[in-house]
Amino acid sequence: MTLSPPVVGILGGMGPAATVDFYRKLVAATPAATDQEHLPVVIWSDPRVPDRTAALVGDGEDPTPVLRAGVAGLAAAGVRLLAVACNTAHAFVPPLAAAAGLELISIIDVTAQRLAATLPAGATVGLLATEGTVASRLYHDACAAVGLTVLVPEPAEQARVTAAIAAVKAGTADATGAAALAEVLGTLRDAGAEAAIAGCTEIVLALAAGTDADPVLPVVDPADLLAHEVVRRARELRPDPADAAS
Template identity: 45%
Template sequence: MTEQRLGILGGMGPQATQDFYQRILDRTDASCDQEHLPTLIWSDTSMPDRTAAILGGDAEGCYRRLLEGARLLERGGCTVLAIPCNTSHYFADRLQGEISIPLIHMPRETVGVLAAAGQKKVGILATDGTVQTGIYQKECGARGIEAAAPPPEVQKLVMSIIYDEIKRGEKGSREKFAVIDKWLRAAGCGGAILACTELSVYRTYHGLPDYYLDAMDVLAEKCITACGYKLRMV
């Protein structure tokens, strides 16, 4: 049997990549080094900003960079690929067509968890790139779930937490998040997806109730099981 090796194409951002790998470690049922999942991490911090590239920049250049990273990990013997960046999944199906190892589709897997839980309407907290390209709306629609994107004034707060705070090494504003939370509940959302890995980092710092499903958590668990390892019971 071929040794399973997880490839993480990260650097989008680097703090999110570090947080993601910690979740892999935390959720693996391991009692010694040798029971953990062999992992190769390529933190490509020179990757163009995905939102800027998709919404008006060099989307093709961004895609080529992602493909280069994916192939690097594939050549490194990785048997499963994860990209802890939601916006980059705009390119996920195209990437999968050009590599021979499975790419775990974070938005698709996350929406699958919501569908299994019987959710009917959820809020999407993500970058402008993820929201405007409809990455999560498409996956939700395929599973009969209504996806609610924030209005412009609330979306600005989401982007501010991501870009002005977390990506700059700050912990994120509780006050801004409280406004976002108020809107979600007033809009009748039964829950919300943390659909940006910087928001996953925010959750690591501050903690959030189960109302929020963290796409990074879903991806971490799927990586572990896809490689044939067991999840630690929590």
Template identity: 40%
Template sequence: MDTSLTLGVLGGMGPAATLDFLTKLQQFTPAQTDQDHLRVLVDINPKVPDRNASSADAGPVLAEMAGALAGAGADVLAIACNTAHAHADLIQRASGLPLVDMIETGARAARETGALRVGVLGTKGGIRLYREYLAAQAMGLVMLTPIRQEAFMATLYRIKAGEVGRDVQREMQGFADDLAADGAEALIAGCTEVPLVLDPDARKLDFIDPGELLARRCVAVCLGLEPLPAMPG
């Protein structure tokens, strides 16, 4: 009898990053047949308001998505977007379901590297979330200068528009190099588009891909190899 849990995924922020997450989820699932894979319910909704423009507008939409996934049979949720985790509590309250938290997963992996200063490539909202989790584990956060952060966001939107060629890859590597030069000992891809263009062979720091780690955790939770996350109090 199959006892695996059904995973609900809030996606579409952006669509390419969600597909990357689903690919990793499939790759990390120990399966010999189709039936061994997880049942995954996915809402790829690129109509979610831009989390970087007016974060508050995204909350009710994400809550509605989460409730629909619960109604469709999901047992546990994941969000394929770092910045959207600002609404994690609302999403869990609306759905009544636990959430495998990407931010917590990434910060915990950073701690396991032994780094004391961690660079984060992400949106301002994503960086705020990671700052809180890293500080709770006595780690400092290294971020881009305001001018370079603005340039990072321009690159990010180019990736969302489908640009993943050498120019964009070079720009992303430049941002990673900036953080290393400023004292980062490990690097968190704090936006799900970052791993789409950052060359694995060019990384100078311990690299943490929270999306990849989230996929691994979701498999473990759904197969009963890791307990369900606790609901917010």
């Protein structure tokens, strides 16, 4: 018997808490009654990746070399699918995945497609994300391609989003940060947004630190959508989850 390598590779570490959360969502998205029915996965979680936003909006160090090392490590492990548990990193990863021969399941594209399938044509969607993701226009472009318009917070409000993300990365997320995000969501709703994208893997964790059970706007979680799409695609590639023969 030759054991086939794990089919799913997760590039994480941006940040580590969001990687924990993404793998938790992947496990929860997998229909399985025993260990053996879950997906074999390799997670490359190297938090030394330089800040993606600093590279996109300023003169920060290029994260490409560390991202390339992670993609190469996953490819060497034999995975075929690549999921990246960081929205902002999608500004850098597509050519690295292609060069390594991995099929990237884009968190951006999966989210835009889901929004297009559930919102009225031409709807406006708010975006809570890092300044890097906002500046990269990743969600703007993917949503425009499916007929949706993206609305981003004004600079003062964006600063509150950035602070809430930083608090999760520092392990200090609290109800204050969640309340700030709720106010930003309210402003986006008042400006015409019909839903919002939690477009940074830390945003959902920041919102969860609050006590408000009723969000002012429907919030879609790209990490959760990505988890379900990874399960669907992995099962297409290897229909029998217990298949151990290559």
